[in-house]
Amino acid sequence: MPSAARVSLPSGFIHELAAATSRERVLSATAKWMPHIIEAERSSVALPSDGLHLQIYAMSGPLIIPQGTQLPINGSLVGQAFSSQQIVTVPDLVDSRSAEAHRLLDFGLRSAIVCPMVIGGRSLGTINLGNSKPNFFTPKHGQKLRTIVDLVASFIGAHARAESEYERASTDQLTSSLSRSAILEHLDQAFAQDRKPSLLYLDVDGFKTINDTHGHLHGDELLRVLAQRVEGVVREVDRLGRLGGDEFLIVVAEDPEGSAARRIAERIGAVCEAPVMFQSVRVQAKLSIGIASVPPTIGTAQGLLNDADEAMYEAKRSTNATAVADERIRSRARMVATIDRDLDIGLRTGTITHHFQPVRDITTREIMGAEALIRWDHALLGKIPPPLLVQRLERTGRTDAFTEWTLRTVAAHWCDLRRRIPWFRDKAVSVNLSPRQLAWRDYADVHRAISDEFDLRPEDLIVEVVESEEISIGDPAEQTLQALGEAGVLIALDDFGTGHNALSYLTRFQIAAIKFDRSLVSQANKTMQARTILAGLASICHELSIASLAEGIETEAEARVCQQLGITHGQGWHFGYPVPLETFVGEVTAEGPPVRLAGGLFEPLEAASTATRRLVD
Numbered sequence: 308m309p310s311a312a313r314v315s316l317p318s319g320f321i322h323e324l325a326a327a328t329s330r331e332r333v334l335s336a337t338a339k340w341m342p343h344i345i346e347a348e349r350s351s352v353a354l355p356s357d358g359l360h361l362q363i364y365a366m367s368g369p370l371i372i373p374q375g376t377q378l379p380i381n382g383s384l385v386g387q388a389f390s391s392q393q394i395v396t397v398p399d400l401v402d403s404r405s406a407e408a409h410r411l412l413d414f415g416l417r418s419a420i421v422c423p424m425v426i427g428g429r430s431l432g433t434i435n436l437g438n439s440k441p442n443f444f445t446p447k448h449g450q451k452l453r454t455i456v457d458l459v460a461s462f463i464g465a466h467a468r469a470e471s472e473y474e475r476a477s478t479d480q481l482t483s484s485l486s487r488s489a490i491l492e493h494l495d496q497a498f499a500q501d502r503k504p505s506l507l508y509l510d511v512d513g514f515k516t517i518n519d520t521h522g523h524l525h526g527d528e529l530l531r532v533l534a535q536r537v538e539g540v541v542r543e544v545d546r547l548g549r550l551g552g553d554e555f556l557i558v559v560a561e562d563p564e565g566s567a568a569r570r571i572a573e574r575i576g577a578v579c580e581a582p583v584m585f586q587s588v589r590v591q592a593k594l595s596i597g598i599a600s601v602p603p604t605i606g607t608a609q610g611l612l613n614d615a616d617e618a619m620y621e622a623k624r625s626t627n628a629t630a631v632a633d634e635r636i637r638s639r640a641r642m643v644a645t646i647d648r649d650l651d652i653g654l655r656t657g658t659i660t661h662h663f664q665p666v667r668d669i670t671t672r673e674i675m676g677a678e679a680l681i682r683w684d685h686a687l688l689g690k691i692p693p694p695l696l697v698q699r700l701e702r703t704g705r706t707d708a709f710t711e712w713t714l715r716t717v718a719a720h721w722c723d724l725r726r727r728i729p730w731f732r733d734k735a736v737s738v739n740l741s742p743r744q745l746a747w748r749d750y751a752d753v754h755r756a757i758s759d760e761f762d763l764r765p766e767d768l769i770v771e772v773v774e775s776e777e778i779s780i781g782d783p784a785e786q787t788l789q790a791l792g793e794a795g796v797l798i799a800l801d802d803f804g805t806g807h808n809a810l811s812y813l814t815r816f817q818i819a820a821i822k823f824d825r826s827l828v829s830q831a832n833k834t835m836q837a838r839t840i841l842a843g844l845a846s847i848c849h850e851l852s853i854a855s856l857a858e859g860i861e862t863e864a865e866a867r868v869c870q871q872l873g874i875t876h877g878q879g880w881h882f883g884y885p886v887p888l889e890t891f892v893g894e895v896t897a898e899g900p901p902v903r904l905a906g907g908l909f910e911p912l913e914a915a916s917t918a919t920r921r922l923v924d
Contacts, residue, residue, distance in 0.1 A: 347436035353385040354432040358535035388421040399441040419439040479549040482534035490548020505568035508597040508615035511553035540574040565600035595622040599632040662885035669877040673901035676908030718761040723800035730900040735908035739767035746783040765795035793815030820909040825859025845873035
């Protein structure tokens with residue numbers, strides 16, 4: 308607790324603070340004593356309301372700005388102090404363009420000082436003082452005010468820490484909404500009392516990126532602001548709770564058809580559209596919202612929660628901000644549950660396996676290597692789409708184990724293939740890995756260990772990273788790719804042309820090859836724009852001495868135009884389908900050894916061109 312002795316605070320004030328039994332009584336005592344401690348003609352308190360504004364409350368004397376007035380956080384004196392957590396002093400309000408300045412001037416005030424109340428790094432509000440004289444408030448006033456406010460904040464903090472165990476357990480400490488256990492308990496009670504609730508399941512899109520870009524403090528503040536905005540649009544009978552991370556749940560009472568839930572979702576979308584400002588930082592948040600009402604076949608709280616959860620993920624997958632649970636979504640949820648149940652069995656028994664698709668020299672058509680592609684032909688569900696399989700592995704916490712399994716399985720298959728086809732020994736295989744897999748901090752060490760175990764050179768087991776998924780600066784995935792490059796592991800940039808970081812990746816990582824996405828390749832015979840883009844990209848690859856590969860080649864015409872544009876490698880149905888290992892061995896054996904026996908998939912190309920050497924020199 309700060310010492311009050313340095314500024315000679317009245318003992319009566321300190322005694323009343325110590326005797327206060329609640330935070331409200333602490334503020335009441337502060338209002339009573341403030342005019343006696345600091346020579347201020349007017350004073351007030353500003354507290355946050357809807358996440359965008361601070362609301363004025365009386366402290367002492369007649370208020371100039373009416374009680375209940377909403378002042379914007381962005382553009383007001385109180386908002387500046389609240390956001391910056393620093394004292395704001397205005398020597399002369401005539402020179403201020405703040406939201407409240409003209410109103411203060413109209414009532415004869417000329418100077419003001421605003422001090423934030425901060426507890427545990429969080430702004431609770433501000434204490435605001437005004438005087439009719441310009442240049443009235445000096446640094447000594449600021450020092451005294453800071454001591455008072457810190458003292459008040461310490462007592463408020465003590466009362467907060469002294470709250471009952473139930474209160475702490477039922478309140479989310481970050482957002483002040485209900486905690487996970489409390490909101491789920493409320494949902495259970497709503498079912499037990501037959502209140503026919505609906506649910507809104509909320510998730511902040513791209514929250515990890517916001518945290519990584521702006522820092523966790525701003526990420527936490529964003530969650531607080533969004534929670535305040537959402538709390539401001541729900542009805543009195545409804546409840547908002549934080550499930551954890553960036554996920555929230557709203558229990559909408561007496562809403563069997565979901566009409567109230569849909570209206571609330573619309574209002575949430577409207578209030579959360581406005582950007583959140585942190586001093587000079589502007590953050591635009593987007594929410595995905597899943598809506599679920601009680602269906603005839605699922606009369607349990609858990610069933611409703613599952614519906615809302617699946618609807619939320621459906622909203623994320625679509626271009627809409629909201630999705631309503633229906634039979635199609637429930638059917639997909641049942642399929643996902645079956646996949647999750649059988650994942651371990653599939654990995655253990657080999658029903659989840661890899662097929663190998665050849666990669667060819669686009670001019671000679673010789674096989675230069677292959678890409679290993681994950682496949683699962685489920686006994687009940689049939690062929691599981693690879694993106695869904697990888698997603699479920701990640702969602703169920705199997706990412707690291709699956710990544711190691713992938714490397715070990717592909718390395719073992721490739722070692723077996725090269726043993727059976729000796730002239731294939733210098734050919735390489737690539738594996739597709741997501742940034743989430745590469746974020747595993749042990750990945751680089753595991754990759755090197757498995758390569759050594761199966762006697763593979765660094766360039767034999769190539770990593771393909773999907774360019775359409777962002778790798779932020781400082782991410783563990785970035786560190787992994789840099790470590791792999793330093794160890795001589797070749798890195799290919801997959802799906803080039805579908806994301807937003809293509810050129811930056813070329814400067815940040817040691818890229819050995821770029822794989823142009825089918826969406827570009829398929830247009831090469833149709834539009835001049837596509838040909839121009841591909842020719843330019845192929846030229847960049849040549850200048851940088853890296854391989855260029857056209858994905859999804861399906862016709863001879865596409866292969867020829869890609870060759871004419873300067874692309875070095877090709878892959879697609881026209882060059883060979885993804886097939887099981889045994890089939891791939893048979894196809895390679897049938898083709899026989901190529902004319903050029905040596906050379907890996909994306910082996911280092913010839914030295915850079917003369918133009919590039921001139922730039923380097």
